[in-house]
Amino acid sequence: MSDSTPLSNDERLKTEPFFARQMKRPELGAIAGVVLVVIFFSITADGSMFSLSGIMNFMTPASQLGILAIGAALLMIGGEFDLSIGSMVAFAGLFFGVCVVNWGLPLVFAIPLTFAFAAAVGAMNGAIVIRSGLPSFIVTLAFLFILRGLSLVGLKAATGGSTQLRGVRDAVEGDWLAPIFSGDALQGVFGWLAQNGLVATFKSGLPKVPGIPVEILWFIVIALAATYVLLRTPAGNWIFASGGDRNAASNSGVPVDRVKISLFMLTACCAALVAIITVMDAGSTDARRGFQKEFEAIIAAVIGGCLLTGGYGSAIGAFFGSIIFGMVVIGLTYTDFDQDWFQVFLGGMLLIAVLFNNAIRKRVTGER
Amino acid sequence: MTVDTKFHHGDPATAEPIVQMQNIEKHFGNIIALAGVSFDVRPGECHCLLGDNGAGKSTFIKTMSGVHKPTKGQILFDGKPMDFATPRDAMEAGIATVFQDLAMIPLMSVTRNFFMGREPIKGKGLLKRFDVEQANAVTMEEMRKMGINLRGPDQAVGTLSGGERQTVAIARAVYFGAKVLILDEPTSALGVRQTSNVLATIDRVRKQGIGVVFISHNVRHALAVGDRFTVLNRGKTLGTASRGDISPEELQNLMAGGQEMAQLEGSLGGTV
Numbered sequence: 001m002s003d004s005t006p007l008s009n010d011e012r013l014k015t016e017p018f019f020a021r022q023m024k025r026p027e028l029g030a031i032a033g034v035v036l037v038v039i040f041f042s043i044t045a046d047g048s049m050f051s052l053s054g055i056m057n058f059m060t061p062a063s064q065l066g067i068l069a070i071g072a073a074l075l076m077i078g079g080e081f082d083l084s085i086g087s088m089v090a091f092a093g094l095f096f097g098v099c100v101v102n103w104g105l106p107l108v109f110a111i112p113l114t115f116a117f118a119a120a121v122g123a124m125n126g127a128i129v130i131r132s133g134l135p136s137f138i139v140t141l142a143f144l145f146i147l148r149g150l151s152l153v154g155l156k157a158a159t160g161g162s163t164q165l166r167g168v169r170d171a172v173e174g175d176w177l178a179p180i181f182s183g184d185a186l187q188g189v190f191g192w193l194a195q196n197g198l199v200a201t202f203k204s205g206l207p208k209v210p211g212i213p214v215e216i217l218w219f220i221v222i223a224l225a226a227t228y229v230l231l232r233t234p235a236g237n238w239i240f241a242s243g244g245d246r247n248a249a250s251n252s253g254v255p256v257d258r259v260k261i262s263l264f265m266l267t268a269c270c271a272a273l274v275a276i277i278t279v280m281d282a283g284s285t286d287a288r289r290g291f292q293k294e295f296e297a298i299i300a301a302v303i304g305g306c307l308l309t310g311g312y313g314s315a316i317g318a319f320f321g322s323i324i325f326g327m328v329v330i331g332l333t334y335t336d337f338d339q340d341w342f343q344v345f346l347g348g349m350l351l352i353a354v355l356f357n358n359a360i361r362k363r364v365t366g367e368r
Numbered sequence: 369m370t371v372d373t374k375f376h377h378g379d380p381a382t383a384e385p386i387v388q389m390q391n392i393e394k395h396f397g398n399i400i401a402l403a404g405v406s407f408d409v410r411p412g413e414c415h416c417l418l419g420d421n422g423a424g425k426s427t428f429i430k431t432m433s434g435v436h437k438p439t440k441g442q443i444l445f446d447g448k449p450m451d452f453a454t455p456r457d458a459m460e461a462g463i464a465t466v467f468q469d470l471a472m473i474p475l476m477s478v479t480r481n482f483f484m485g486r487e488p489i490k491g492k493g494l495l496k497r498f499d500v501e502q503a504n505a506v507t508m509e510e511m512r513k514m515g516i517n518l519r520g521p522d523q524a525v526g527t528l529s530g531g532e533r534q535t536v537a538i539a540r541a542v543y544f545g546a547k548v549l550i551l552d553e554p555t556s557a558l559g560v561r562q563t564s565n566v567l568a569t570i571d572r573v574r575k576q577g578i579g580v581v582f583i584s585h586n587v588r589h590a591l592a593v594g595d596r597f598t599v600l601n602r603g604k605t606l607g608t609a610s611r612g613d614i615s616p617e618e619l620q621n622l623m624a625g626g627q628e629m630a631q632l633e634g635s636l637g638g639t640v
Contacts, residue, residue, distance in 0.1 A: 232497045234487035241484050244473030251471040253456070253485030311475045364475060364524045 062326025089290025122268025531562025
């Protein structure tokens with residue numbers, strides 16, 4: 001060995017072709033999946049699926065799921081699971097409903113309170129996992145039932161026996177914060193586009209799509225923010241490190257426990273955001289809100305390239321994973337297929353994604 | 369058998385020790401893990417600590433790196449008594465330890481591993497961010513200095529060989545200002561070629577004026593780079609010898625405690 005090892009000409013290094021390099025990106029599978037699903041529905045579905053209103057139709061459920069999935073993806077990269085996010089949506093929805101309906105709080109108090117409440121539950125989840133050293137799978141499975149049960153009990157207590165809390169719409173009517181969390185954004189822009197004949201309109205001249213549903217904007221903003229944090233901040237490095245190997249990370253000075261608890265809090269806050277948006281849109285909250293969303297969110301994250309073992313994945317992947325989801329759920333209604341194929345499709349996607357991710361992981365680590 | 373190597377050997381007698389451990393004892397309940405160990409390391413030397421399994425090497429390293437507090441004895445750092453409460457204190461003072469697990473994450477890139485927990489920051493306030501360009505440039509440069517050509521800074525650590533990973537861990541410790549580098553059996557799981565790479569890395573580090581503590585149970589590896597040798601046996605040091613004052617056979621015998629080894633050597637024809 002000499003000090004002057006030549007830099008670039010190691011005879012055993014092949015230059016990597018562009019395609020092979022892209023193969024190593026965690027979100028590749030999800031992007032490929034989006035392309036496949038778009039091709040599939042372009043052939044089988046009614047053409048209106050990819051019209052502007054069709055796109056809004058499938059992006060709305062995709063966004064509601066996606067906000068959860070991005071939280072779940074960050075948590076999975078950090079090496080933990082949260083199976084309680086679906087129940088958390090119902091629980092946070094109940095809390096929010098009680099804030100605005102029973103206590104008559106304005107949104108400027110109700111929304112921060114709901115987030116704080118969700119974060120506290122998330123922190124409790126995280127603290128139990130960290131302190132006990134138990135798998136987060138089991139701890140959060142317990143909370144899946146605890147929170148769902150509490151939502152039911154709480155709803156009955158708040159309404160005097162019903163499992164649905166109505167009157168949210170009346171309570172938030174006219175609140176200045178409401179447009180940020182409900183309805184359609186950019187209505188002015190769409191109106192202008194309609195006047196100039198750039199988007200499809202009804203006979204009255206109003207645009208068929210009045211605006212972009214706010215959840216879609218939230219979804220995009222959160223996906224961008226999460227990607228930025230993961231790839232361009234020390235906190236992102238800590239998340240990867242905590243999920244990759246907690247001992248190695250903490251020996252190198254990464255505050256692993258703090259990172260993980262923060263991620264549990266973040267995931268719970270994502271659930272709270274979905275709860276606030278959907279409760280305000282529906283005008284009521286009920287105990288089945290967010291039912292089984294935890295599984296769908298984890299599936300979207302896995303389709304997006306997150307490894308179940310942690311330490312690898314991307315927020316952009318979860319973003320596309322959720323869009324695939326929305327397209328399949330809504331897209332089947334545009335086709336002649338039986339709706340119930342949805343579940344088959346879902347399971348199949350998950351299986352393919354996991355096989356694909358496993359292959360990618362071996363490529364990345366060179367596995368020898 | 370004399371071992372001549374191309375590695376540089378310093379003149380250790382001249383400099384003042386960076387770390388001096390005097391009559392260190394460490395008891396765990398009624399077990400005496402260390403029973404009076406004295407050891408020092410000077411800048412620019414490689415001091416080998418040899419010992420068989422169970423000799424107390426691990427306890428000794430952990431005492432030196434601040435994981436354990438000694439029951440008796442004192443540690444001098446730059447001539448002043450030191451009392452490390454945590455491994456972080458020791459790290460900040462400049463005692464870096466590369467443990468056998470290396471504290472590396474295979475799925476993460478070399479750069480991300482290199483700066484794990486100590487990411488360079490640029491920008492202010494909300495725009496405070498991980499300075500990826502700077503981190504990549506430093507990583508490539510430091511690895512090149514150690515004689516490793518990375519495909520790119522985003523190459524995953526999992527694709528590196530064991531020796532290369534060891535080198536990344538050493539380069540990281542050096543970059544973050546280690547004055548003393550403790551290497552826990554860095555060559556124990558490596559092949560011949562990788563071992564010689566790691567030994568070459570140790571030599572490079574020593575030339576920068578860092579004191580290297582090389583823990584091993586392989587006499588040949590130790591003799592290849594070591595300037596001084598201390599043998600630990602049953603929690604005690606049996607003295608320190610300088611390079612040239614001791615033969616491989618003597619070292620081997622000291623490690624094993626003498627007798628059995630002599631018998632074995634007879635039957636195996638001196639190959640152990």
